[in-house]
Amino acid sequence: MRARTRDAVFGAGALERLARVARFEPGLLVEDFAAPGAREALAAAEVLLTGWGCPPLDEAALDRMPRLRLVAHAAGTVKQHVTDAVWRRGVLVSTAAAANALPVAEYTVAAVLLSNKRVLDTASAFRRARGDIGAFEALAGAGNYRRTVGVVGASRVGRRVLELLRPYDLRLLVHDPYLDPAAAAGLGAEWAGLDHLCRTCDVVSIHAPELPATRHLFDAARLALLRDGATLVNTARGSLVDTAALTAELVAGRLHAVLDVTDPEPLPADSPLWDLPNVLLTPHVAGSLGTELTRLADTATGEIERWARGLPLAHPVRAEDLDRSA
Missing domain, CATH: 3.40.50.720 (NAD(P)-binding Rossmann-like Domain)
Structure with missing residues (x-):
């Protein structure tokens, strides 16, 4: 080493x-x-x-x-x-991948809960309004009660995320080509096709491996399936998401994103993702540190x-x- x-x-x-x-x-x-x-x-x-x-x-x-x-x-x-x-x-x-999966899952759970709570939006509005309570009227629909969260990949991390989210009042969906509905139920989630999961969820979190078959798994067509205001969380690998397509969605303000990994990594200095209020970028810190x-x-x-x-x-x-x- x-x-x-x-x-x-x-x-x-x-x-x-x-x-x-x-x-x-x-x-x-x-x-x-x-x-x-x-x-x-x-x-x-x-x-x-x-x-x-x-x-x-x-x-x-x-x-x-x-x-x-x-x-x-x-x-x-x-x-x-x-x-x-x-x-x-x-x-x-x-x-020691199982040990490294634990902090990634913890980061993800925090991202899910804060995303549904619209913490980024709230913090930005609070900063601009300097305490004006009226600035928060647009956040009336925020919250975690009965939200739907989708986990893509029943990996070590994905399974731990489902386990940690189980106590919350959330509906959990999971997609993995090697998982069947009975196995998904054993993880406390409903099995869903990937496109259905994208159409249904308020937050979609990626935990699939980086393979030739998973490159740009979230391309422009799949990103377009995400409902307006949904959040995409990526703690897996940047190559699973088409960065250009995601950037277009985020610049338009239709989606939110929490990205601990990107493609390329780090992003170019002129990428608009650095400055968008609906994007949280972290430098690959979800894993052990x-x-x-x-x-x-x-x-x-x-x-x-x-x-x-x-x-x-x-x-x-x-x-x-x-x-x-x-």
Whole structure:
């Protein structure tokens, strides 16, 4: 992993826990598998603890790690570094994606509730009116009671969002091509076709993986299905939304958006989305940051501990699932 990743994710407490689980050199950080200084450690390694910035684990890299049995990733997706060579050699792979899903879901729930409450509009009006109560008459239709919220993608994040929204007086819809109505009901939601979900919901939140099939899943035609005044929340990947088409809708004022990810990322300095009152832009912060990073370290260390004790991994990655997961 990168040095800044180690410093951010593995604080003193995390390293102490890791030391109780495995033998490792606290000062050793490998950013290049071909680096001469890492040769001896890699040759002896049974477990590779990885994070953001890990180089690809190709055949040449794995040749330097003949004893490798487990890759424990202290972050989300493993697609950037786990290659087919890992699976061919029978190396187990684990991910902390479930841990990273928690803050994303929490961010999303906050975005949903604040969007229905029209907090952005209220704050803007309050600022302009300097306290004139009459400025809030247009917000009479705001609120979360009996609103309809749609979740696109029953991923780790999507499922957690549904779980966290369940106590509220909301109608929940979910769309996922791998989910059936009975499974959706088990998540506390109604299964819906994607177009129907778009036509029906006050807030639509995207939690689908970034795949060739999901590129511009929300194109101009699908965005046009969203009801006037609806909010689109994207904490997945920017490529799932056609930025030009969404920009047109937002400039027209027909829709609202909460965007933690965009395409491109960041947006160009001249994008109108920076200044629109109906848009909340954040710099890809929905995932783990600050204190939440420790959860990633704890999850990866826990997986190493389970493997060392001969227990099944709690968060395994399977090659056959990668074509439909983040």
